[in-house]
Every structure is written in structure tokens, then in C-alpha cells.
Amino acid sequence: MRLTVREALRSFRRAPVLSLLAVTTIGFALFVLGLFGLVALNLRATLSGLAERVEIVLYVTRGTPVEIVTIAIGDIQAFPEVDEVEYVTEDQALERARQELTEFQGVYSDLETNPLPASLEIRLKPGFRDNEHVTAVAERLQGFRFAEDVRYGGDWVEKLDRLRSIAAAVGLVIGAAFGAAAVIIIGTTIRMTVLARGREIQLMRLVGATDGFIRRPFLLEGAIKGALGGALALVLNYVAYAAVSRALFEAAFFSAGQAAAFLLFGTLLGLAASAASVNRHLPAT
Numbered sequence: 001m002r003l004t005v006r007e008a009l010r011s012f013r014r015a016p017v018l019s020l021l022a023v024t025t026i027g028f029a030l031f032v033l034g035l036f037g038l039v040a041l042n043l044r045a046t047l048s049g050l051a052e053r054v055e056i057v058l059y060v061t062r063g064t065p066v067e068i069v070t071i072a073i074g075d076i077q078a079f080p081e082v083d084e085v086e087y088v089t090e091d092q093a094l095e096r097a098r099q100e101l102t103e104f105q106g107v108y109s110d111l112e113t114n115p116l117p118a119s120l121e122i123r124l125k126p127g128f129r130d131n132e133h134v135t136a137v138a139e140r141l142q143g144f145r146f147a148e149d150v151r152y153g154g155d156w157v158e159k160l161d162r163l164r165s166i167a168a169a170v171g172l173v174i175g176a177a178f179g180a181a182a183v184i185i186i187g188t189t190i191r192m193t194v195l196a197r198g199r200e201i202q203l204m205r206l207v208g209a210t211d212g213f214i215r216r217p218f219l220l221e222g223a224i225k226g227a228l229g230g231a232l233a234l235v236l237n238y239v240a241y242a243a244v245s246r247a248l249f250e251a252a253f254f255s256a257g258q259a260a261a262f263l264l265f266g267t268l269l270g271l272a273a274s275a276a277s278v279n280r281h282l283p284a285t
Contacts, residue, residue, distance in 0.1 A: 018192070019225070022192070022225050022229075023225050023228045023229050023232065024229075024232070025185060025229075026185075026225055026226060026228075026229025026230075026232075026233075026266065026269075026270060027228070027229040027230075027231075027232030027233045027236065028232075028233070028236075029181070029185040029229070029233075030229055030230055030232075030233035030262075030265075030266050030269075031232070031233040031236045031237060032181075033233070034233050034234065034236075034237040034254075034262060035237060035240060036174060037237075037254070037262070038237060038240070038241060038251070038252075038253070038254070040171045041252055041254070041258075042251050042252050043167055043171075044167075045252050047160070047163065047164055047167065048126075050160055051126075051129040051160065052123075052129075054123075054124060054129040054134060054152075054153075054157055054160070055121055055122060055123045055124075055152070056121075056122040056124075056134065056137055056138050056141065056150065056151070056152040057119050057120070057121055057122070057150070057151050057152070058119060058120040058122065058141050058144070058147050058149075058150050059117045059118075059119050059147070059148045059149040059150070059151075060117055060118040060119060060120065060146050060147070060148065061117075061146045061147070061148040062090075062117055062118075062148075064118075064146040068146060069087060069118070069120070069146065070087075072120075072144055072146070073085050073087060073120065076120065076122060076141070079137060079140070080128075081124050081125060081128035081133050081136075081137050082122055082123075082124060082125070082137065083123050083124055083125040084122075084123045085120055085121070085122050085123075086120070086121045086123075087118070087119075087120055088118060088119045088120070088121060089118050090116055090117060090118045093116040093117070093118065093119065094116050097116060117148060122137065122141070124137065129157075130157070130161050130164075131157045131158045131160075131161045134152050134157050135152075138150050138152050191273075191276075191277035215275075215278050215279075218274050218277075218278045219271055219274050219275055219278070221274065222270040222271050222272075222273055222274020222275070222277075223267050223268075223270050223271040223274070224270070225270050225274075226266045226267045226268070226269050226270020226271060226273075227263060227266055227267040227270065229266050229270065230262055230263045230264075230265065230266025230267065231263060231266075233262070233266065234254075234259055234262060234263065237253075237254070238253065241253045
């Protein structure tokens with residue numbers, strides 16, 4: 001193992017320019033893939049933020065006793081889809097309208113009676129904020145006798161579902177395309193490194209070195225270059241993220257776990273590309 005590590009590191013000293021070129025090429029290939037990952041990450045966060053605004057409003061028939069509404073809140077809270085139920089009284093609804101609709105301040109101040117009904121605002125748990133579950137909960141709420149009206153913005157929820165489906169499909173296709181391009185670029189880069197040392201491989205085989213002995217330093221070298229390229233890509237991605245956050249809007253960056261997975265992906269990609277290149281080259285020597 002020590003000899004394998006020493007031989008892998010020695011290759012960096014023998015051909016520093018070629019090694020730097022390989023790491024840089026891998027880094028920029030993974031940088032493009034990482035940029036797409038950041039776009040997908042922020043798009044998903046945006047859609048999740050929109051989904052958090054999905055709620056169902058049940059308007060309570062005027063004159064309904066508070067005790068009945070309180071019992072109903074417990075029943076609704078027991079729905080598997082429901083996360084939170086908030087009771088908004090008639091007075092709270094009027095006060096909220098005065099604060100949010102400032103252009104009608106004069107109208108609200110002249111009212112002799114409160115025209116706004118009490119309501120129940122129902123928010124759903126993550127995973128249940130799609131059109132199917134929202135519609136199902138709304139239909140159950142309509143079964144309560146005191147329910148004067150139930151509204152949930154069905155058209156808006158349906159459009160949000162469609163947007164999520166489109167984003168997932170586009171993300172899968174583009175992500176696969178970027179991933180395939182990165183694999184091809186990295187594979188070609190590692191293959192250039194292996195071909196440049198073809199004479200060395202021939203000499204090693206002439207002195208009786210086994211294919212496994214020859215292959216291991218190249219595999220480790222490919223893994224190291226993949227890891228270094230992944231680290232370079234992460235640095236470039238962070239620079240791009242910081243620039244966007246400073247100039248345009250507050251964006252999200254990879255979590256520690258996601259960054260570690262990205263580095264591992266680069267390492268495995270370099271290892272796989274090196275293995276494929278060495279396996280192709282060894283039979284020809």
C-alpha cells in the first residue's frame with residue numbers, strides 16, 4: 001500500500017503540468033455540474049417556500065358557538081395531513097384587514113358592524129401540500145355543518161404541482177446531460193495521463209509486474225485527481241454563490257453533507273475513469 005501511494009504521488013512530481021491540467025479540467029467539468037446542482041437546490045428551496053404558503057381556509061357560519069368550533073379544531077388537527085389549525089375570530093379578521101388593506105382604512109373605521117366571518121386557517125404537513133391532498137382535506141372540511149365556505153386556491157395549488165413536476169423532469173434531463181459530459185471529459189483527461197506513461201507501463205510489465213501492481217497507482221492517482229478537482233469545483237461554486245448572493249439575491253449553498261458527497265462523487269468519478277482507461281491500455285501493451 002505504501003508503495004502504491006508513493007508511486008501515485010511520484011507521478012505528480014514527474015509530470016506536474018499534465019497533472020495540473022488534469023485536475024483543472026476535472027475541476028471545471030465538476031464546476032459546471034455543481035452550478036447546475038446549486039440551481040436545482042435553490043429552485044427546490046423556492047418551490048418549498050411557495051408550498052409552505054399553501055393553506056385551507058374554512059369560513060365559520062356567523063353565530064356558531066365557540067365550543068363547537070373548539071371541538072372541530074381537535075378533530076381537524078387529528079387529520080393525518082394537517083400540521084396546524086389556527087382559529088381567527090371575527091374581531092381578529094377585522095383587525096388583520098385594517099393592517100393589511102391600509103387603502104380601506106376609512107371604510108373599516110366607519111363600519112357599525114363587523115362584516116368579516118370567523119375562520120379556521122389549516123396548514124398541511126410537508127408532503128401533503130399537493131393538489132390531491134389539499135382537495136381531499138377541503139372536501140372533508142365541507143362536511144362540517146358550521147362550514148359556510150372552504151377555500152384553498154385550487155388553481156394556484158394545481159399550477160404549483162405542475163411547476164414542481166416540470167422542474168423535476170427538466171432537472172433530471174439536464175443533470176444527466178451535465179453528468180455524462182463530466183464523465184466523458186474526466187475519462188478523456190485521465191486517459192491522456194495513462195497514455196503519456198505507456199512506456200513506463202511496458203517496462204513494468206517486462207520486469208514481471210502484475211496488472212494489479214501496475215493498475216493500483218493509476219487508480220489512486222485518478223482518485224486523488226478526482227478529489228482535488230472536486231475541491232476546486234467546490235471553491236469555484238462558492239465564489240459563484242457568493243457573487244450571486246451579493247449582487248442579485250440571497251441564495252443557498254451546499255450543506256456540509258452535500259459538499260462531502262460532491263467531493264466523494266469527484267473522487268469516485270476519477271477512480272472510475274482511471275480504471276476504465278487503464279483497463280483499455282493494459283491489454284495493448
